[in-house]
Amino acid sequence: MSSTEVSKIEELANKEYKYGFVTDIETDSLPKGLNEDIIRQLSVKKNEPEFMLEWRLKAYRHWLTMKEPHWANVQYSPVNYQDLSYYSAPKKKPTLKSLDEVDPELLEVYKKLGISLDEQKRLTGVAVDAVFDSVSVATTFKDKLNEMGIIFCSFSDAVQNHQELVKKYLGSVVPYTDNFYAALNSAVFSDGSFAYIPKGVRCPMELSTYFRINAANTGQFERTLIVADEGSYVSYLEGCTAPIRDENQLHAAVVELITLDNAQIKYSTVQNWYPGDKEGKGGIYNFVTKRGACRGVNSKISWTQVETGSAITWKYPSCILQGDNSIGEFYSVALTNNRQQADTGTKMIHLGKNTRSTIISKGISAGRSQNSYRGLVKIAKKAENARNFSQCDSLLLGDKCGAHTFPYLEINNPGAKVEHEATTSKIGEDQIFYLNQRGISTEEAIGLIVNGYCKEVFAELPMEFAVEATKLLSVSLEGSVG
Amino acid sequence: MLEIKNLHAGIEGNEILKGIDLKVNAGEVHAIMGPNGSGKSTLAQVLAGREGYVVTEGEVTYNGKNLLDLATEDRAREGVFLAFQYPVEIPGVSNTNLLKTALNEIRKYRGEEELDTMEFLSLIKEKMKLVELDQKFLSRSVNEGFSGGEKKRNEIFQMAVLQPKLAILDETDSGLDIDALKIVANGVNKLRSKDNATILVTHYQRLLNYIVPDFVHVLYNGKIVKSGGKELAFKLEELGYDWVKNGKSEEVVNH
Numbered sequence: 001m002s003s004t005e006v007s008k009i010e011e012l013a014n015k016e017y018k019y020g021f022v023t024d025i026e027t028d029s030l031p032k033g034l035n036e037d038i039i040r041q042l043s044v045k046k047n048e049p050e051f052m053l054e055w056r057l058k059a060y061r062h063w064l065t066m067k068e069p070h071w072a073n074v075q076y077s078p079v080n081y082q083d084l085s086y087y088s089a090p091k092k093k094p095t096l097k098s099l100d101e102v103d104p105e106l107l108e109v110y111k112k113l114g115i116s117l118d119e120q121k122r123l124t125g126v127a128v129d130a131v132f133d134s135v136s137v138a139t140t141f142k143d144k145l146n147e148m149g150i151i152f153c154s155f156s157d158a159v160q161n162h163q164e165l166v167k168k169y170l171g172s173v174v175p176y177t178d179n180f181y182a183a184l185n186s187a188v189f190s191d192g193s194f195a196y197i198p199k200g201v202r203c204p205m206e207l208s209t210y211f212r213i214n215a216a217n218t219g220q221f222e223r224t225l226i227v228a229d230e231g232s233y234v235s236y237l238e239g240c241t242a243p244i245r246d247e248n249q250l251h252a253a254v255v256e257l258i259t260l261d262n263a264q265i266k267y268s269t270v271q272n273w274y275p276g277d278k279e280g281k282g283g284i285y286n287f288v289t290k291r292g293a294c295r296g297v298n299s300k301i302s303w304t305q306v307e308t309g310s311a312i313t314w315k316y317p318s319c320i321l322q323g324d325n326s327i328g329e330f331y332s333v334a335l336t337n338n339r340q341q342a343d344t345g346t347k348m349i350h351l352g353k354n355t356r357s358t359i360i361s362k363g364i365s366a367g368r369s370q371n372s373y374r375g376l377v378k379i380a381k382k383a384e385n386a387r388n389f390s391q392c393d394s395l396l397l398g399d400k401c402g403a404h405t406f407p408y409l410e411i412n413n414p415g416a417k418v419e420h421e422a423t424t425s426k427i428g429e430d431q432i433f434y435l436n437q438r439g440i441s442t443e444e445a446i447g448l449i450v451n452g453y454c455k456e457v458f459a460e461l462p463m464e465f466a467v468e469a470t471k472l473l474s475v476s477l478e479g480s481v482g
Numbered sequence: 483m484l485e486i487k488n489l490h491a492g493i494e495g496n497e498i499l500k501g502i503d504l505k506v507n508a509g510e511v512h513a514i515m516g517p518n519g520s521g522k523s524t525l526a527q528v529l530a531g532r533e534g535y536v537v538t539e540g541e542v543t544y545n546g547k548n549l550l551d552l553a554t555e556d557r558a559r560e561g562v563f564l565a566f567q568y569p570v571e572i573p574g575v576s577n578t579n580l581l582k583t584a585l586n587e588i589r590k591y592r593g594e595e596e597l598d599t600m601e602f603l604s605l606i607k608e609k610m611k612l613v614e615l616d617q618k619f620l621s622r623s624v625n626e627g628f629s630g631g632e633k634k635r636n637e638i639f640q641m642a643v644l645q646p647k648l649a650i651l652d653e654t655d656s657g658l659d660i661d662a663l664k665i666v667a668n669g670v671n672k673l674r675s676k677d678n679a680t681i682l683v684t685h686y687q688r689l690l691n692y693i694v695p696d697f698v699h700v701l702y703n704g705k706i707v708k709s710g711g712k713e714l715a716f717k718l719e720e721l722g723y724d725w726v727k728n729g730k731s732e733e734v735v736n737h
Contacts, residue, residue: 429533434570437530438584438640439558439591448583452574452623 030087036060039187042087046156046190051167059176059186066180072343073372073404074312076285079250086188086221145203150234151196152207155223158194165196169227173256173293173320181252181287181314185221189254192222197232197263206462208237224255228263230296235266237465249274251310253288261296261323266304268461269317270469273309278338278367283311290317291347294326294355302329303346304460306469311340316374318347321355321383328357331457335473336369336401345375345406350386350416359390362454364473365401372404379416387417394424395453397446447473483508483679484529484549484648489540491528497538498524500704506648509676513690513715514683516701517723522683523567525701526652529681530564531557544648558584559591563646565637567653572624577636580624581606581643588644609642613669631662638669649673650681655689667692687719700726 030038030045039060043053068078145152151162158166176186193209209224228234251273257265267290276283286309292301303317319328330346348357357377365371377388394403405422427449435445451458451470458466489502498521506512516522528535529542531554542549549557572580586596597605606620613635625633634654641649651670655663670680670693682693690698690712698715700708707726708714718725 428570430570431572433532433554434566434572435580435584436554437558437564437566438580438644439555439588440584441555441587444583444587448575448579449572452572452579455574 029085032085033082034060034084034086034188038086042188042190045087046159048159049163051163052159055171055176056187059183060188062177063180063183063187066183068180072314072374073370073406074314074341074343076312076341079285081184084250087190145205148201148204149198150201150203151194153194155189155192155194155225158225162194162196165227166194166225169225169256169258170223171256173258173291174254174289179289182254182289185223185252185254185289189221189223192224192253193226194224195226195234195236197226197228197234199229200231201229202232203234206235206237208239220249220251220253222253224253226255226257226265226267228257228259228265228299230260231262233264233266235462236268237462238267238269239272239468249283250285250287253290255288255290255317257290257292257301259292259294259296259299259301259323259326262298263296264300264302265292266302267292267317268465269303269305269307270465270472271305271307271309271313272472274311275309275338275340276311283340284309286310286313286315288313288315290315291320292318292328293320294323294328294352296326297323297352298325299323300327300329302331302460304329304331304457305333305344306454306457306461306472307332307334307342307344308472310342313340313342313344315344316346318349319357320349320351321357321386322351323355324352325354326352327355329460330357330359330361330375331460332361333364333454333457333469333473334362334371334373335364336366336371338367338369340367340369342370343372343374345373347376348378348388350377350379350383350388353382353384353386355383355386357388359388359392360456361390361392362457363392363394363403364397364450364453365394365403366397368400370402370404372406374406374408376408376410377418377420378410379413379418381412383413383416385415386413388419390418390420392420392422393453394422395450396424396426397450483545485543487541487543489525489528489537489542491524491535491537491540493524493535498704499528501540502701502704502706504699504706506679506681508647508679510697511674511680511682511693511695513695513698513712514681514701514706515685515687515698515715515718517727518685520701521704522685522701523652526564526567526650526681526683529557529650530554530562555587556591558644558646559588561647563641563644563649565634565641565649565651565654567656569625569628569633569637571626571628573626575624576621577624578606578620581640584640585643606643609639612642612672613639614665615639630657631659634658634662634666635669638666638673642669642673645673645678647678648681649678650683652683653685654682655684655686663689664692687715690715702726 030041036057039056043056142153171186174182176183195207197203226236257267259265273284273286294301301319305317307313317330321328328348332344334342334344336342345361346359348359359375361373363371363373373392375390377390379386390407392405396403403424407420409418411418427446431449432442432445435448436442450473454473458469461469484506486502486504489499490497491499502525514522524535528537537550552560582602589596615635625636628636637654654666658666667689682689682695695712698710698712699706700718
């Protein structure tokens with residue numbers, strides 16, 4: 001690599017994180033530390049029914065028996081779970097009837113983020129639920145969705161108003177015993193989003209959640225539950241940012257998706273949590289459990305993720321293909337720069353007959369980052385005629401970063417067809433020269449090449465998200481060339 | 483348009499060009515011929531501004547500017563175009579996307595308005611006919627899975643869209659069958675005008691049957707050892723490069 005390219009990369013890599021502002025809002029927080037008493041207080045604050053508290057306590061007691069997992073290809077100093085506050089909420093009580101009642105400072109924050117909560121969103125057809133630190137602040141378009149029987153609200157609202165649905169589905173895909181972070185989340189989750197699409201309804205707009213961590217020393221533990229009843233369809237978008245802080249902040253979310261017969265959920269994430277500075281100081285620990293269950297026949301769950309942020313990412317959006325003919329898809333772009341570490345991938349568990357899954361993973365590593373794909377394809381004994389296609393590509397920008405692929409296969413049915421393709425490539429000096437010679441600057445050339453490389457995944461994103469993702473890649477990375 | 487004076491250049495400490503002098507005026511086509519390893523491609527790369535090639539002596543003036551001072555992309559924006567001997571594949575980037583980005587970067591540099599999608603599409607549809615490329619070709623990734631002939635036609639197509647002032651064709655004839663060669667040559671000929679100039683870098687005389695040069699230069703061991711009109715190419719074809727290797731350098735034709 002030539003010296004001008006190196007300096008170009010450094011210049012690009014040093015671009016600042018533009019969502020790093022802190023908002024001074026009065027918050028109502030619980031003291032630091034975690035014990036049964038804290039969980040009780042949390043539950044009281046949220047005015048929860050008894051079953052919720054019981055569930056939290058069971059999860060907590062189970063969590064105490066578990067050890068933080070260290071099998072992922074990431075390194076970090078241990079998290080002190082007693083040094084975190086498990087609840088932080090803007091002080092005004094967020095039992096809001098309309099946007100007029102939302103704290104104007106908060107609205108200002110979302111404006112800065114480019115998320116307008118107001119009805120302007122009608123134009124783009126996106127309904128937004130915004131989670132600020134721990135609580136859901138506003139849900140737009142509630143009424144319009146209500147008319148169609150679609151429930152889209154904060155998780156807290158769902159616990160109050162749709163208890164039966166919550167009771168029935170909460171923890172049914174990711175039980176609190178599932179893993180260390182899922183258990184922790186189950187014990188202390190403070191809010192999140194809930195959506196229910198009734199039978200035969202095609203949700204007319206994209207549903208969207210925007211997560212923001214603002215307060216220092218706060219963990220964000222949100223919980224998302226989406227149920228698509230028979231023959232329904234919904235597309236769900238999730239976006240995230242956080243302010244720049246020197247300390248690491250923990251984000252341990254759980255997302256559960258359920259599709260019944262002939263239903264479909266498309267779940268798209270653009271994750272841009274603060275990644276830490278270029279020496280690796282600060283940044284979000286993003287330890288997330290996302291899983292969908294295709295319970296019904298002919299149902300389908302697609303995960304599309306663009307992961308550019310966080311100091312450490314540990315997440316495996318997965319599909320349990322239970323219903324016959326059900327389909328699971330995973331499309332991922334994971335970009336790491338500077339000292340970021342990502343260990344991400346998916347699990348496709350084939351249980352039903354004629355189940356199909358597709359995995360397209362595009363890893364991009366720059367700077368001194370480490371980027372791992374980890375994926376499991378499991379074909380159960382009774383999963384006749386199951387099929388999987390996996391493609392895992394790694395792109396290296398520079399020579400100080402790493403890309404790793406850990407594919408796991410467990411095939412218990414001889415009729416299964418499983419294909420796996422993997423490539424590792426570098427942005428070539430010859431590609432850059434070719435584009436330079438056509439009048440394109442090195443920065444733009446790298447943007448073109450990287451976006452071209454991610455094309456198959458971006459094609460799966462809803463239009464406006466794809467535009468955002470393209471820009472995000474060009475900004476947050478653009479390091480390059482080996 | 484282009485004036486090269488006593489150009490010495492090399493790569494990794496090896497001097498390959500050992501004092502090139504060449505003057506190219508608008509409206510002219512110059513062919514640079516020579517045996518393998520004579521420095522033909524190096525000259526093309528140095529003019530285009532490839533990283534890694536170091537100029538140790540001499541100067542290159544292009545339309546009154548010191549070409550060697552310009553960044554690679556700025557040379558392109560000033561109208562220097564290199565048709566690559568080995569066009570590079572760029573997966574996932576469509577031909578349309580590349581061309582639109584390139585054309586608008588060049589227009590921006592020149593203070594012209596960027597073309598909108600409709601204007602751009604009508605421009606490229608017109609230019610595609612020059613090299614007989616199919617419409618489907620536009621949405622394909624740049625050079626990915628192209629045959630040798632398609633790659634070369636793509637270079638000429640890009641040239642037609644970007645409308646350079648100085649086009650350098652590096653071994654554009656290599657790997658082409660006779661039909662593809664005719665298509666490529668035809669494209670180049672249609673783009674010839676009194677305002678632009680072309681440098682053809684080639685090993686064989688064959689291409690010059692279809693693109694008739696105004697001047698032919700023979701490059702050997704990093705120097706231009708013979709210059710002449712198009713008849714020089716025939717003589718080379720007949721006598722082979724041994725003729726220049728063994729012979730004394732004859733007088734240089736001025737132009």
